[in-house]
Amino acid sequence: MAYVTIDEEKIYYATNRKSWKEENRTQIIFIHGAGGDHRVWVYQAEYFRKEYGIYSLDLPGHGFSKGTGSVTIEEYAHFVKQFLTVLGLKQSILVGHSMGGAIVQTVALDPIPHLKGIILVGTGAKLRVSPLFLEKFKNINEESASLFCKYSFAENVQPELLDKAIEMIMNTPATIFYNDFVACDNFDVLNEVNRISLPALIIGAAQDQMTPLKYSQYLQQQICNSQFAIIENAGHMMMMENPSQFNQVIEAWLKAI
Numbered sequence: 001m002a003y004v005t006i007d008e009e010k011i012y013y014a015t016n017r018k019s020w021k022e023e024n025r026t027q028i029i030f031i032h033g034a035g036g037d038h039r040v041w042v043y044q045a046e047y048f049r050k051e052y053g054i055y056s057l058d059l060p061g062h063g064f065s066k067g068t069g070s071v072t073i074e075e076y077a078h079f080v081k082q083f084l085t086v087l088g089l090k091q092s093i094l095v096g097h098s099m100g101g102a103i104v105q106t107v108a109l110d111p112i113p114h115l116k117g118i119i120l121v122g123t124g125a126k127l128r129v130s131p132l133f134l135e136k137f138k139n140i141n142e143e144s145a146s147l148f149c150k151y152s153f154a155e156n157v158q159p160e161l162l163d164k165a166i167e168m169i170m171n172t173p174a175t176i177f178y179n180d181f182v183a184c185d186n187f188d189v190l191n192e193v194n195r196i197s198l199p200a201l202i203i204g205a206a207q208d209q210m211t212p213l214k215y216s217q218y219l220q221q222q223i224c225n226s227q228f229a230i231i232e233n234a235g236h237m238m239m240m241e242n243p244s245q246f247n248q249v250i251e252a253w254l255k256a257i
Helices: 038-048 073-087 099-108 131-134 141-150 157-172 174-186 213-222 244-257
Strands: 002-006 007-017 027-031 053-057 092-097 115-121 200-205 228-232
Touching: 002 099, 007 038, 038 053, 038 099, 038 141, 038 157, 053 073, 053 115, 073 099, 073 115, 092 099, 099 131, 099 141, 099 174, 115 244, 131 141, 131 174, 141 157, 157 200, 200 213, 200 244, 213 228
Parallel strands: 027 053, 027 092, 092 115, 115 200, 200 228
Antiparallel strands: 002 007, 007 053
8 A cells, every 4th residue: 555646646556565666576557447446456456466566556536546537538548657657667567447448558559668568458449438327427326326336247246346336436526437437438549559569468258238348359359469358257347256267367468478
């Protein structure tokens, strides 16, 4: 658990490192999706902590981070580059889920030095958001939180995961939650994503209703140096729903590159 100041804002990240200045291992930087925070990566942080430097980031205005969030993916991508630069991380793998995946794609289109690869989870080169969702997500309440979870988890999800997700959403300021989905709705790199040359792992889920498998398949077709994996028995929040298979997929890819 640590803080760093970026653009005069106090930014939180969960880490297994006592000091990033002494980091000499490959670092995995986890970036959450719309309305989320670092807690969505708890199963990955624990699994990979012995071999890798772990940095689970709270984007501005999310979780324990200060700030007002953003209405564009480009601004979030600029922030992530600053985070990597300020901490001096030089052997980095960026992992992004949903909106986080859009952020990672944007970073990868104009990468900073020392970025070793990217992992795109439940995301796409275009993330159109239903007008119904945008209207419902203007306010944070049990109805909007339940709607989000209905489409984010598979039908057989464990009740405790739903409770955790609803709690996380309810703790996100309404304006930031809504603006995240506005940023997603405006995101479109369909005609640019083929320029990404970094090694990439693309992960989709068999029961993902938010970003169906065709989104991940398009990314795999467009990014030349990429691999594709499908997580079974999981929906959009696959890293929480089936962490065992999810972690094994990432582990195999990391060892391969």
